[in-house]
Amino acid sequence: MLCQECQEREATLHFTKIINGEKTEFHICDVCAKERGDYTPGSNSFSIHQLLSGLLDTAGQQKPSREIGAQQRAEKQCPSCGMTYRQFAEIGRFGCADCYESFDEKLDPVLRRIHGGNAQHTGKVPKRKGKDLHVYKQIEDLKQKLQQLIAEEEFEAAATTRDEIRSLEHSLKGKGGESS
Amino acid sequence: MTLHSFIQNATSPWMKNEGPDSDIVISSRVRLARNLEGITFPIIANEEELSPVPEKVEAHFAGHSHKRFGELSLIKMNDLTDNEKRILVEKHLISPNLSGKSKAGAVLLSEDESLSVMVNEEDHFRIQCLLPGFQLQEGLKYANDMDDWMEEKLDFAYDQRRGYLTSCPTNVGTGLRSSVMMHLPALVMTNQLNRILPAINQLGLVVRGIYGEGSEALGNLFQLSNQTTLGESESEIVEDLRSVVSQLVERERAAREQLLTQSTNIVEDRIYRSLGILSYSRRMESKEAMQRLSDIRLGIDTGIIKGIDAKILNELMVLTQPGFLQHYAGEALTAEQRDQRRATLIRERLTLEEHDGGVE
Numbered sequence: 001m002l003c004q005e006c007q008e009r010e011a012t013l014h015f016t017k018i019i020n021g022e023k024t025e026f027h028i029c030d031v032c033a034k035e036r037g038d039y040t041p042g043s044n045s046f047s048i049h050q051l052l053s054g055l056l057d058t059a060g061q062q063k064p065s066r067e068i069g070a071q072q073r074a075e076k077q078c079p080s081c082g083m084t085y086r087q088f089a090e091i092g093r094f095g096c097a098d099c100y101e102s103f104d105e106k107l108d109p110v111l112r113r114i115h116g117g118n119a120q121h122t123g124k125v126p127k128r129k130g131k132d133l134h135v136y137k138q139i140e141d142l143k144q145k146l147q148q149l150i151a152e153e154e155f156e157a158a159a160t161t162r163d164e165i166r167s168l169e170h171s172l173k174g175k176g177g178e179s180s
Numbered sequence: 181m182t183l184h185s186f187i188q189n190a191t192s193p194w195m196k197n198e199g200p201d202s203d204i205v206i207s208s209r210v211r212l213a214r215n216l217e218g219i220t221f222p223i224i225a226n227e228e229e230l231s232p233v234p235e236k237v238e239a240h241f242a243g244h245s246h247k248r249f250g251e252l253s254l255i256k257m258n259d260l261t262d263n264e265k266r267i268l269v270e271k272h273l274i275s276p277n278l279s280g281k282s283k284a285g286a287v288l289l290s291e292d293e294s295l296s297v298m299v300n301e302e303d304h305f306r307i308q309c310l311l312p313g314f315q316l317q318e319g320l321k322y323a324n325d326m327d328d329w330m331e332e333k334l335d336f337a338y339d340q341r342r343g344y345l346t347s348c349p350t351n352v353g354t355g356l357r358s359s360v361m362m363h364l365p366a367l368v369m370t371n372q373l374n375r376i377l378p379a380i381n382q383l384g385l386v387v388r389g390i391y392g393e394g395s396e397a398l399g400n401l402f403q404l405s406n407q408t409t410l411g412e413s414e415s416e417i418v419e420d421l422r423s424v425v426s427q428l429v430e431r432e433r434a435a436r437e438q439l440l441t442q443s444t445n446i447v448e449d450r451i452y453r454s455l456g457i458l459s460y461s462r463r464m465e466s467k468e469a470m471q472r473l474s475d476i477r478l479g480i481d482t483g484i485i486k487g488i489d490a491k492i493l494n495e496l497m498v499l500t501q502p503g504f505l506q507h508y509a510g511e512a513l514t515a516e517q518r519d520q521r522r523a524t525l526i527r528e529r530l531t532l533e534e535h536d537g538g539v540e
Contacts, residue, residue, distance in 0.1 A: 081220050093302070095224040097215055097337035097345040100352075107349075111342075111410060114350055116384050118411020121343025123354040124324075126331050133340055 003029035078102035132172060139168050183528050186508055190499050192271055192293035192310075195491065199313015203481040204429045206361040206401070206494060207312055209272075210319035210418070212327050213346045213355035214305040215337040221347040222282060222300045230284035234299050237288055240333040241297075248322050249290035254299075257285035266503030272310065274298055295326060302347050303355075305330070314425065316358055320418045343410065353410030358418050360425050363493070365400040365478045366435035367428075373402075376431070384408055385424055399470030399497070404428075436482055451479035459530055464523035469500050473526075492529065499525060 003011040004027050011027035076085045083095035085103055094100065100107065111119040125133065142165045149158040199205070215221060216236075220229050234256060242254035257265065257279065265279035273293060278285050278301045288297040298306040307330070309323040330336075337345040343353035351357070367373040377387055386407050389397030404425060406417045439447050454475035458464075464472075477493040479485035498504060500522045506513050509521055 081224060083224065091223070092349070093223050093347045094221060094345075094349070095347075096220045097217065097339075100339060100342050100345050107342075111349060111352070115353070115408040115410040118353075118408065120341055121339075121353045121410060123343055123356075123413045123417075124327075126336055126338050127328060128331055129335060129338055133338075137340070 001027050003027060003032050005029070005032035076103060076106075135168055135172055139165055142168070183525075183532055187495055187499065187529070190271070190504055191491070191495050192273070194292050194294040194310060194312055195494055197312050198490075199311060199315050201429050202313035202490070204363055204432050205314035205425065206363055207310055208315045208319050208360050209308060209310045209358070210316065210323040211309075211357045211359075212305075212307040212323050212344075213303040213351045213357075214307065214327065214330070214344060215346060216304050217335040217337045219304065222302060222304065223347055225283070227283040230300050230304075233304050234284055234286040236334060237286065237297070237299055241288055241330065246290070246295075246326065246329060248325055249295040250292070252288050252290055252295070255287050255289060257282065257287075263503055263506055266501075267507060270498055270501040270503045275301055275306075277301055295322070297326070297330075303351070314360065314422075314429070316360065316418050316422050316425070317415075320356075320358065320414060324414070351409050354412075354414050354417060356409055356414050356417055357405055358421050359403050359405035360421070362402050362404065362425065362428060362432075363400055363474065363477060364402055364428070364432050365474050366439050367432050368397075368400050369439060370435050372431065372435060376428070380404070380424060383420065383424060385421060398467060399474040399493070401470075401474070401497075436478070440482055447478075447482075448484055451475050451484050455479065455485060455530075458526050461523045461527070463519045464500075464526060465519055466500060466522065469522055469526065470497070473497065488530070496526060496529060499529070 001011045001014075003009050006029060009029035009031060012030050013028045013033055014026065077083070078095060078099045079102065080098035081095035083099055085106065088094060088099065088103065094103075108119045142161055146158055146161045146165065149155075149161060195207075199208070216233060219225065219233065222230055234254065238254050241252055243251065245251045255268075260268070265274070268274045268287065269276050269279050271293070273289065273296045274287050275298065278287070278298050282300050284300045286299040288299065289295070294310050296308050296310075298308070307323050307326050309319045309326070311319050311322075339345055344355040346352050346355055364373060367376070380387055384407050386405050388403045388405075389401065404421065406421050409417070412420075454472040458469075458472050458476065473493050473496055476485060476488065477490065480488055480490045480492070499508075502513075502518055505518050505521045505525065508525065509517075513521060
């Protein structure tokens with residue numbers, strides 16, 4: 001079988017992608033695969049990113065919302081690295097860690113499809129950084145509790161909670177001064 | 181360079197130790213993808229943005245000693261010739277991607293080469309631990325240790341909800357890819373593997389041929405790895421893979437047993453023919469070499485062939501790759517010359533075994 005890109009050489013890479021029951025076959029030779037830059041012998045990046053790109057495109061088009069809204073979402077851009085969602089969908093990779101935040105609203109369905117229905121990390125928490133994350137989460141929870149206590153006019157309990165928050169914020173800043 | 185010392189050089193020191201179930205599981209690998217906070221990922225960053233990454237590695241880790249891996253050294257891609265890079269790829273220490281086009285690329289290596297940290301590949305760091313035989317849990321433990329050690333000095337991009345943030349969304353969360361390389365000749369010969377593979381895929385694991393084009397597996401070698409990295413803990417991911425691999429090990433053993441009792445003559449004939457061809461050929465293409473070496477390995481593991489070290493498959497798989505052949509020849513070789521050199525090298529390797537009674 002001839003390579004579908006150059007129509008000259010014998011195709012040596014064959015793969016099929018099936019998205020929503022629609023089947024597309026690829027037959028490409030080594031040279032064209034290399035020229036496309038995504039493939040080097042011994043790695044599997046070519047097929048994975050081809051597949052992923054198809055998946056991300058579909059995920060982008062999936063929501064049958066108003067067209068303008070969909071277009072705006074497609075143009076969404078990461079302020080840190082400048083990558084647009086469209087570029088991400090094309091190359092199947094993020095430009096920086098902030099892209100996760102920038103494209104957050106679109107990510108849940110994409111991640112669920114890739115990770116067997118999961119979109120939330122339950123694994124390792126880095127020791128040093130994780131400690132702070134844990135404290136931040138505690139402070140956030142306590143702040144919510146504080147609002148509720150104030151609304152319920154439980155001022156004594158609110159004062160205790162406020163002190164707890166202060167002491168946690170203190171611990172984050174180390175030996176530094178009073179937190180407001 | 182004598183063939184003996186050449187083999188020493190070509191095979192990583194970790195390969196000398198036999199691991200558990202090493203008659204079927206060649207090696208276990210655990211990789212963790214990590215990125216630094218505040219630095220664009222290598223895929224779009226320019227060299228200037230990426231250069232602080234190897235600098236940090238050099239400052240904090242190169243020349244330092246790790247409790248498990250000993251002294252670590254940093255090798256920069258720019259300091260290597262093309263063939264040297266190719267050799268690192270053939271030894272599975274770096275990826276073709278890192279050797280080919282990565283900016284500010286480097287690798288941090290342990291003395292026994294069981295640990296490598298690729299710098300500025302698709303992610304800023306790819307911590308990889310490679311062990312002989314079936315040792316996934318140990319691999320995870322060591323890779324994890326290394327991750328903790330690096331995290332003492334570096335701020336990794338991490339998000340409470342998404343975990344470790346990686347360039348490719350297929351790695352996000354744990355950033356963990358665990359894989360084993362298995363030699364499954366009897367399951368292939370008895371046509372059982374075709375029936376087992378779809379079930380393995382349904383369990384969220386991926387099976388790939390090694391060096392195979394498309395889905396073709398050369399030398400009956402298969403790589404099994406986890407597909408998903410998000411939503412399960414590291415130990416759950418590794419345990420899922422471990423349990424499937426141990427079932428495959430049992431099935432391969434049963435299939436070998438069955439082949440040997442029911443088709444002894446056919447199996448022996450196949451193994452001895454391959455030994456004969458490898459011992460006398462003057463030209464050998466890499467594809468055929470892999471197939472014949474698989475037969476030799478099966479012969480050794482089942483006790484049909486005696487006096488040849490079981491490591492021959494692992495060694496020759498590396499030694500007969502283009503980079504090593506050229507390194508041994510000391511010059512660039514055409515494909516035709518490589519086929520001739522490959523046949524010679526295999527013949528020499530088999531004779532070395534006969535005369536020396538094994539390579540240490």
